[in-house]
Amino acid sequence: MKRMKKFGFGLLTLLIVAAFLVVWIALPWQGIVAIAVVFALWMALTRRGRQTWQVTRVGLATVVQRLGSSSVVVVGIAGVVGVLVAMLAMSDGFAETLRSTGNDRTAIVLRGGSQAELNSILDRDSANVVMQAPGVKKDAQGRPIASGELVVVANLPRKSDPGSDSNVPIRGVSADVWSLRDQVKIVEGRKFTPGLRELIVGKGARGQFAGLDVGRSIRLAGQTWTVVGEFVSNDVLESELWGDTQSVASAYRRGSSVQSVTVMLDSPAAFDTFKASLAGDPRLKVDVSTTQEYFSKQSEGLTRVLRAVGITVGIIMAIGAVFGALNTMFAAIQARAREIATLRAIGFRGIPVVVSVMLETMLLALLGGVIGAGIVWIVFNGYTASTLGANFSQVVFRFHVSTALLWTGIKWALAIGFIGGLFPALRAARVPVTTALREL
Known part of the structure; x- marks a missing residue:
């Protein structure tokens, strides 16, 4: 029976993670801002929210003491975001260079x-x-x-x-x-x-x-x-x-x-x-298209490859960053076990503990995302590179680190932080108070 319960709980957790990722990827920036505002109001106006803030403050106050382990999360996620944004900036820059070559006022005619x-x-x-x-x-x-x-x-x-x-x-x-x-x-x-x-x-x-x-x-x-x-x-x-x-x-x-x-x-x-x-x-027997359409088509193949490579590498690195976050937060919770148990013993419920641990992880992830995206923007925005085009000759183009790409990188960072903090947070909330106090 216990195994069935554990299996059901694990399955529910995976479904929550999957649903979060699907919704998160689809959300525009307005949706993220709306969620942040609602969350801030919950923390300011509700008892559980205020408890969450108190627990989070205690956790953030100890980050300096855990600087080495916390930097693993920040640096790992900064690397993920940096690589992802750089690859997508290369793809967008190449596509934008070709798209800007044509217009709808001129047409090009080739043999059929x-x-x-x-x-x-x-x-x-x-x-x-x-x-x-x-x-x-x-x-x-x-x-x-x-x-x-x-x-x-x-x-x-x-x-x-x-x-x-x-x-x-x-x-x-x-x-x-x-x-x-x-x-x-x-x-x-x-x-x-x-x-x-x-x-x-x-x-x-x-x-x-x-x-x-x-x-x-x-x-x-x-x-x-x-x-x-x-x-x-x-x-x-x-x-x-x-x-x-x-x-x-x-x-x-x-x-x-x-x-x-x-x-x-x-x-x-x-x-x-x-x-x-x-x-x-x-x-x-000819093919006719506007020059805008023609040059846009020339970029499609390589653009798809660059985006696929960027996302694939980003996913692989993100998995590593998630495990880094998991290890860091499990170690942090172990070090704070007596503190968390004491808070729960004096009336703090499981929800404030769960949310505070996840919030701490996501804040570290946000810092890593900002650092990674910022470095890429400073180093690569407008950077000139060349690659093979559809006609097998050199095509010179510039990396284009747009606001949309920076936002994509930040969303990836927060998603990694969410997954990396969820399981340690659930563990912190599920350990019986008496067990946690007795272990230390």
Whole structure:
């Protein structure tokens, strides 16, 4: 019978923990604040609440005496939160870099079935048909604002490891690219001259690769190219080198074909008309999307991997932190057994004891979460890194430690504190007073 009761109690405890985690993960910050306010009112206005506060004060007063063991909880949870937030900041930064590259005012056309520009090819006739389609905006001379583009990959030495080469994308663009991508600004030097072997380099690429300073010459495809300018765009385009489409096509023997056509639309509402006209043209077999949609899709695969890795590593570390909290709080309760027993003997019920132990653990966890999240924000927010993109070339991006990610880290810390404090708290409340007094 006792075994059945223990089994039932254990099962009930696990259900409580599971329900807490499900609800906690789903709660927005407003819900957490509301719970905190209700809890504070309970402690201030009820007898049990005031007892809880008294027991908690006694426990917190002894934290300094237990500094070594308490720091295990703080440091362990700070590590969990730090790793989790850093990985999610990497994922969000990469996705944000690609999402910010496109918009709903421009559309990109690839060969049907192509997943990325490197997998696509469009002959010159098909590119001309795309540029003349309904919905494409015209300039003052009545010419469509469009850019037939090539993307090729070259190997250049990395600044961080001169003996190792990495892939860098070289994009061939037309003169209309400055109207299509008005976020691109020349910050040093000048624009390339069409027809010449001149390049402009993105700020991100210049920071990652050697030999890309303005005025330098580099060898690509067996030919000498001159770097004449540097541009910024605050998106994935900063990872690229740009040159004239015809010059890039000639150097890499691509003939008159292009890999994609990017067009300016009359308005975002014109996209459906533009797409329908191309889908209904028997001469073409193409995929059409807004540039916003295209670049967002390019980030999905790696973003999912980074988030999955971050959460998996976070869970593994969180399990270790939970056991650390359990050991710390069981030891603290053992050291305070006479004190807790005395409180219960003079009228303090089990609920104040349980809540006070859990509150102490969650406060330590909160401290660890704030430290971990704060360190990541200071060190990594805006930190520049690079990784392989969907087109197997270097993509330079910045970590983005948002308020939402910091809040996620704090929620994880409090969840660990809740689980780590629950079982020691229940044990403290269930030990008979006479037994606790007799053991010491």
